[in-house]
Amino acid sequence: MHLTYNREIDDYEPIAEDEWLLNKNSNTVTKHYQVRDRMKFYEEGKVKDKNKAINGSYSVPSSFSDVTFRINENGGFIDFQVSIPKYLYGHSLAEFIPQTESDLKFEHGINFNSYDFQAKFIYDRLFKFIDKFFTDLCIFFGCESIPNNDYIEICRLDLCYNMYFKSKEEALRVLQEQRKIQMKLKRSSMAIEKSFDTSIWYKNEHGTAYKIYHKGSEYSSSKFGDLRKHLNINKEFIEHYINKNCSPDTKKFYRENQGEIWNYFLAKGKDNHFALTPKDEKRLRAVIADIDEKTPYKIPFLKKEMDKVLRFEISMSNRYFMYLYKRHCFRRNDKIHQESVKRYKQAASVYANSNKKFSDVTRRDRKNYKMMHGFLNRGIALILGDNKTLKRYCTKAGNDYNHVTGEYNISRFEYRYTVLGKHDTVHFSEYFLMQCIKRFKAFVKHYTIQEIEPFDSIMDKIKEYNNNVQANVDSYNEINRFKIVNPGTGEFIRKKNGQKYTRATQLLTRKELMKQGLKTVNATILGSVLTQMYHHKKSLTQVFEDLGTNKSTKSRIKSDLEFFEVYDNSLSVAEPVNMKMTFEKYYWNTSGLQYAKNFYRNIKLKAEDYGKNPFDTQSDYAIA
Numbered sequence: 001m002h003l004t005y006n007r008e009i010d011d012y013e014p015i016a017e018d019e020w021l022l023n024k025n026s027n028t029v030t031k032h033y034q035v036r037d038r039m040k041f042y043e044e045g046k047v048k049d050k051n052k053a054i055n056g057s058y059s060v061p062s063s064f065s066d067v068t069f070r071i072n073e074n075g076g077f078i079d080f081q082v083s084i085p086k087y088l089y090g091h092s093l094a095e096f097i098p099q100t101e102s103d104l105k106f107e108h109g110i111n112f113n114s115y116d117f118q119a120k121f122i123y124d125r126l127f128k129f130i131d132k133f134f135t136d137l138c139i140f141f142g143c144e145s146i147p148n149n150d151y152i153e154i155c156r157l158d159l160c161y162n163m164y165f166k167s168k169e170e171a172l173r174v175l176q177e178q179r180k181i182q183m184k185l186k187r188s189s190m191a192i193e194k195s196f197d198t199s200i201w202y203k204n205e206h207g208t209a210y211k212i213y214h215k216g217s218e219y220s221s222s223k224f225g226d227l228r229k230h231l232n233i234n235k236e237f238i239e240h241y242i243n244k245n246c247s248p249d250t251k252k253f254y255r256e257n258q259g260e261i262w263n264y265f266l267a268k269g270k271d272n273h274f275a276l277t278p279k280d281e282k283r284l285r286a287v288i289a290d291i292d293e294k295t296p297y298k299i300p301f302l303k304k305e306m307d308k309v310l311r312f313e314i315s316m317s318n319r320y321f322m323y324l325y326k327r328h329c330f331r332r333n334d335k336i337h338q339e340s341v342k343r344y345k346q347a348a349s350v351y352a353n354s355n356k357k358f359s360d361v362t363r364r365d366r367k368n369y370k371m372m373h374g375f376l377n378r379g380i381a382l383i384l385g386d387n388k389t390l391k392r393y394c395t396k397a398g399n400d401y402n403h404v405t406g407e408y409n410i411s412r413f414e415y416r417y418t419v420l421g422k423h424d425t426v427h428f429s430e431y432f433l434m435q436c437i438k439r440f441k442a443f444v445k446h447y448t449i450q451e452i453e454p455f456d457s458i459m460d461k462i463k464e465y466n467n468n469v470q471a472n473v474d475s476y477n478e479i480n481r482f483k484i485v486n487p488g489t490g491e492f493i494r495k496k497n498g499q500k501y502t503r504a505t506q507l508l509t510r511k512e513l514m515k516q517g518l519k520t521v522n523a524t525i526l527g528s529v530l531t532q533m534y535h536h537k538k539s540l541t542q543v544f545e546d547l548g549t550n551k552s553t554k555s556r557i558k559s560d561l562e563f564f565e566v567y568d569n570s571l572s573v574a575e576p577v578n579m580k581m582t583f584e585k586y587y588w589n590t591s592g593l594q595y596a597k598n599f600y601r602n603i604k605l606k607a608e609d610y611g612k613n614p615f616d617t618q619s620d621y622a623i624a
Contacts, residue, residue, distance in 0.1 A: 060136040065090060067137075075419050079155065084129055088608065090297065090601050091226060093215070093306055095162060096125070097583060100590045102609035113584040115161075119437050123430040125610045130384065132610075150385030153420065154321075154428050159440040160313045162215065164585040165577075168307035171214060172198070173460045174577055175310060178212060178447045200447075207319035210443055216307030220270045227269040230297040235262060238291055250287075257284060264288060268300040271307070273471040275478040301598040305589075312447070314440045322380045324439075326424075329394075329432045336397040340408045344372035368408065375410045381423040382432075389413075394427050444581055451574040455534040461564050462523050472517045473505055480504035514563055521560045529557060530566070540567070 054071035065086035070079040085094045097118055098104040104112070104121065111117045134146050165171040178200060199213035219225045242254050254261070260277065261284065267274035276284045292298060316324075331337035347369040350356045361369070383390065392398065393413050401408050415421040484501040486493055492500040501507065505518050513519035532543045540561070544554050561567075589595050596606055 058140065060140045067133075077419055080133075081156075082133065083158075086226075087133070088129075088610075089605060091230075091302060092160070092311075093162065093302060093309065094599070095160075095583070095586060096122075096129070096610075097586070098125075098609035099606050100587050100596075101606040103607075104609040105587070113582045113587065115441070115581045115583065118583065119434065122437070123433050126433070127384070128610045148385065150383060150387050150390075151418065151420065152384045154382040154384065156315065156317045157321075157436060158313060158315045159436060160311060161440075161444060161581065162309045162311050162586070163444075163579060163581070164589075165308050165310065168214075168216060169461065169464050170577070171216075171308055171310050172464070173452050173457055174449065174579070175200070175212065175214060176456065176460060177449050177452050181447055181449075206323045207317055209315040211311075211313040211315070212447060213311055213313075214307075215309035215311045216271070216303060218311070219303060219306045227266070227299065227303075230299055230302070231262060231265060231269070234265070234291075234295040234297055234299070237296055238294070241294060253283065254287065257287070260284065261288060261291065265292075265299050269303050271303060273475045275474070278481075296601045298598040305599075312440075312444050314443055316436060318379055318382075321382050322378070324435055325380055325382070325426055325432055326376050328435055329429065330426065331395055331397060332431075334395065334397050336401045336408055337410075340368055340372060343368050348373075364407075371409055375424070379423045381415070381420045381425045382428045383420070383425055384428050387427070390425065390427050391429075394429070441581065448579045448581075449577055450579075451576050454574055455530055457575045458530060458564055458566055459523075459527060462521060462526060465517060465564075466520045466523060468517060469520045473503075476516065476518055477504045483507060511559075514560070521563075525557065526560060526564075529561070533566075 054073070055069070056071075057066040057068045059066045065083065067087070068081045070081075072078070083092060084096045085092045088094070088096070098112060098121070108117070130149075130152075137143070138146050165174065175198065198217035199211065201209065201211045201213075203209045220227050242251055246254070257277075257280065264274045264276065264284075265288075292300065343365050347361045347365045350361050351358065351369075390413055397408065400411050412421075413425040415425050481504060483504050484492055484507065492502060494500055505513065508516070508518065510519065514521075529540070529543050529547075532538050532546070533540060538546070540558065544557075549557070590599055590606065596603060600606060
């Protein structure tokens with residue numbers, strides 16, 4: 001009999017008194033969090049208590065994001081999961097590239113705008129980051145030695161790219177256009193597919209997950225986004241700042257209004273309107289502006305910038321590593337291995353063809369087929385270590401080929417007494433990483449569009465406009481409430497017929513309401529007119545004639561369409577879209593001082609590069 005349960009643990013490192021005093025007077029927090037899944041075994045009156053799994057997280061002083069981990073005591077290993085941009089910069093609007101004022105960027109200039117040029121540096125920069133990661137880990141937990149790379153396995157690799165657009169509306173329109181490509185893809189290689197209003201997600205037969213999603217919506221989501229985490233960090237920072245630097249009056253005002261202040265930032269992070277209490281509005285806005293200036297994460301800024309971004313992401317794991325490495329990387333230039341692969345494919349084609357006889361495959365080829373089939377379908381362990389023997393094993397047939405008998409049998413690289421010994425151990429090479437990047441580029445290219453169909457573009461604009469009207473109306477009425485109140489009596493002013501004005505929007509004409517986004521349009525009627533214009537190639541005048549539209553309705557529809565820049569023949573031209581896979585926009589944005597202050601928690605991060613120049617030791621690999 002056994003019982004499964006879990007326990008939450010907050011662990012604090014034992015520290016000396018002088019170190020405790022230092023921590024109490026600094027921002028360094030030596031804390032990590034665990035949840036332990038445990039099992040109790042009841043047998044013959046004895047009780048054994050064991051850990052099934054230990055899940056937790058920690059954050060080191062030099063990092064801006066938590067690292068999650070999973071300890072498997074029975075397996076004898078620890079899984080770490082970390083996002084490099086979040087670890088280094090605190091958010092994934094940042095990218096793992098040499099930053100705008102780094103030495104590498106300065107040396108190579110605009111060449112770094114090119115994605116392919118960046119890829120030449122990524123392998124060395126990745127290893128430099130891994131060294132930093134484990135150095136931070138050892139310092140934080142007081143480890144006596146840094147882990148040996150020969151025993152570090154890459155279990156999952158996520159490649160991502162942020163593509164910038166002119167506005168949130170354009171980004172979402174492009175996503176809707178990409179959904180049409182998605183529908184065609186569903187009939188081919190897709191195994192599992194999940195799509196939402198602001199994302200596309202699917203997984204192929206090799207277990208690789210492909211995602212395109214609107215970054216701003218993901219940031220605000222309660223399940224996947226960082227908004228809540230950034231809010232908590234900001235709140236903790238401001239609490240410390242106010243206690244240390246502000247007057248008693250300011251402290252009191254903050255304590256009394258902190259709920260409203262942080263609800264304001266939460267609303268801004270979700271792109272929602274938030275009305276402050278009119279009585280204290282002026283002072284609240286001053287406090288909010290001061291807080292926004294001092295907080296580590298500029299939430300309104302991050303939300304605004306992420307709204308312009310579509311994020312492409314591909315997540316590769318062991319199953320795909322096995323497929324890609326064994327079929328495209330392992331001993332790819334070795335003649336003996338490639339000849340064996342060729343014979344395997346020939347035998348496989350015979351076995352797959354019902355019109356051919358199995359006797360057509362020789363005994364030697366049957367033996368080779370069995371050996372190669374077993375090898376290709378065994379899992380792999382992708383090791384970081386710079387082991388020359390392992391590298392040679394991955395590139396040369398060596399002793400696996402018997403020169404006397406002519407037989408070829410792929411052995412296993414020995415990793416005795418470790419969990420790695422259960423798999424075929426291979427080296428995480430630069431060529432393998434370039435093959436991963438090559439496939440990621442193909443994914444982005446597949447979903448790259450040149451233009452948006454005018455009909456879809458305009459209908460998306462109408463939908464977006466209508467969705468924002470209510471928030472605009474609430475905001476306008478709140479800000480302009482004084483316009484409908486008599487300052488002398490405090491009562492609502494009245495119309496000529498004696499009725500009271502209860503909303504400031506009642507003072508505006510229809511044209512003024514439309515101009516400020518305060519009145520919805522009839523999307524059904526406009527959609528019907530646009531369908532006739534686009535699909536049936538009719539002019540606006542012809543549509544009105546066919547529908548027998550009266551003069552006033554005609555004027556209103558024409559006015560509404562002109563508001564969305566639709567004229568008699570405007571639907572004949574598609575809207576061009578710039579979807580070049582470059583870092584030009586990223587570097588342009590972060591080169592500005594004010595943008596950089598909002599983007600980086602520490603302005604010195606503008607100079608980070610994390611890597612050496614590959615042209616000092618010329619790389620042999622290309623991804624084009």
